[in-house]
Amino acid sequence: MTPQVTDPPVTEHGGGVWSIKVPIPDNPLGFTLVHLLDTDAGPVLVDTGWDDPASWDTLVAGLAACGVAVADVHGVVITHHHPDHHGLSGQVRDASGAWIAMHDADASVVRRTRSNPPDRWYAYLVDKLTAAGAPADHLAPLLRARDEGRPRKLPGLAPALPDRSITPGELLALPGRRLRAVWTPGHTPGHVCLHLEEDHPAGLRGNGRLFSGDHLLPGISPHIGLYEDPDSETVTDPLGDYLDSLERVARLGPAEILPAHQRAFTDAPARVHELLAHHEERLTGLLALLAEPLTPWQIAARMEWNRPWDEIPYGSRTIAVSEAEAHVRRLVKLGRAEAVPGSDPVAFVAV
Numbered sequence: 001m002t003p004q005v006t007d008p009p010v011t012e013h014g015g016g017v018w019s020i021k022v023p024i025p026d027n028p029l030g031f032t033l034v035h036l037l038d039t040d041a042g043p044v045l046v047d048t049g050w051d052d053p054a055s056w057d058t059l060v061a062g063l064a065a066c067g068v069a070v071a072d073v074h075g076v077v078i079t080h081h082h083p084d085h086h087g088l089s090g091q092v093r094d095a096s097g098a099w100i101a102m103h104d105a106d107a108s109v110v111r112r113t114r115s116n117p118p119d120r121w122y123a124y125l126v127d128k129l130t131a132a133g134a135p136a137d138h139l140a141p142l143l144r145a146r147d148e149g150r151p152r153k154l155p156g157l158a159p160a161l162p163d164r165s166i167t168p169g170e171l172l173a174l175p176g177r178r179l180r181a182v183w184t185p186g187h188t189p190g191h192v193c194l195h196l197e198e199d200h201p202a203g204l205r206g207n208g209r210l211f212s213g214d215h216l217l218p219g220i221s222p223h224i225g226l227y228e229d230p231d232s233e234t235v236t237d238p239l240g241d242y243l244d245s246l247e248r249v250a251r252l253g254p255a256e257i258l259p260a261h262q263r264a265f266t267d268a269p270a271r272v273h274e275l276l277a278h279h280e281e282r283l284t285g286l287l288a289l290l291a292e293p294l295t296p297w298q299i300a301a302r303m304e305w306n307r308p309w310d311e312i313p314y315g316s317r318t319i320a321v322s323e324a325e326a327h328v329r330r331l332v333k334l335g336r337a338e339a340v341p342g343s344d345p346v347a348f349v350a351v
């Protein structure tokens with residue numbers, strides 16, 4: 001038998017739902033699961049995938065394998081603004097005239113990304129990391145980038161502006177389907193899950209199916225950092241938001257979860273329980289570390305990651321500091337830790 005390596009990677013989930021594995025180049029996640037939902041008004045996508053020619057070709061081939069021409073796509077529902085989910089949305093809209101729907105909080109991030117010059121972003125990062133106690137060698141490349149004003153060569157620099165808002169708690173206007181938006185902030189401020197309130201096509205017990213984006217994945221804990229916003233002084237609590245959002249999703253009791261990475265799975269409450277326990281454990285560990293005052297950088301360097309701190313690459317360290325800060329924020333919010341008055345860079349200590 002000839003191996004069918006060229007077959008588009010499509011899975012039929014039944015009940016007018018398919019998923020297409022759209023590759024993310026040079027990324028350990030491997031692919032985004034773009035979901036296709038049949039409606040009486042035409043095919044609708046949940047997320048679109050990374051903005052890359054090979055990813056686009058895979059998406060188009062995957063749609064074709066489902067009998068759909070990209071020109072016929074009616075609408076695009078975005079779980080959150082990250083480039084592995086929203087990257088190809090503009091191209092889908094250009095090819096089809098489809099609308100793009102997104103929660104307003106993530107639409108604000110998109111507007112900010114489009115309007116902020118790159119040097120503003122570098123200046124913000126330098127300030128943030130300096131305040132978090134980052135050492136000079138970590139700051140040096142960012143300072144160079146800021147001062148040289150070199151253009152930011154990052155994906156998602158000009159993400160597509162959405163045409164529609166996703167209103168939490170409401171059904172989306174999709175003829176013939178019951179798809180309800182569930183606001184699940186945490187991974188991003190405007191992350192939504194989409195609850196397909198229809199009987200499971202294979203008769204699995206539970207309450208419909210849930211397109212969970214990055215909020216609930218079977219084998220990965222999604223990144224929870226700060227909602228980085230150079231224009232806002234608001235002290236947010238993304239980890240607190242995330243934990244609340246997890247409980248909201250568990251209460252729905254869906255029969256099956258259709259996430260945006262990895263694979264479909266069942267028993268959402270059990271997975272939610274694992275993730276709640278994981279963050280509880282991290283918070284407890286952090287509290288023990290804070291027996292002595294530590295800056296966010298020192299906290300990140302002492303927290304447990306998937307490899308020793310010395311082996312964590314440069315860009316991931318910046319992300320790790322953001323994740324450490326999100327955990328400290330939670331402890332401060334709970335009254336378990338506080339900033340040491342007058343410390344600069346700011347240090348936190350258990351109370």
Ligand SMILES: [Zn+2]
Pocket residue numbers: 080082187214
């Ligand atoms: Zn994401």
Ligand SMILES: [Zn+2]
Pocket residue numbers: 082084085214260261
């Ligand atoms: Zn993702």
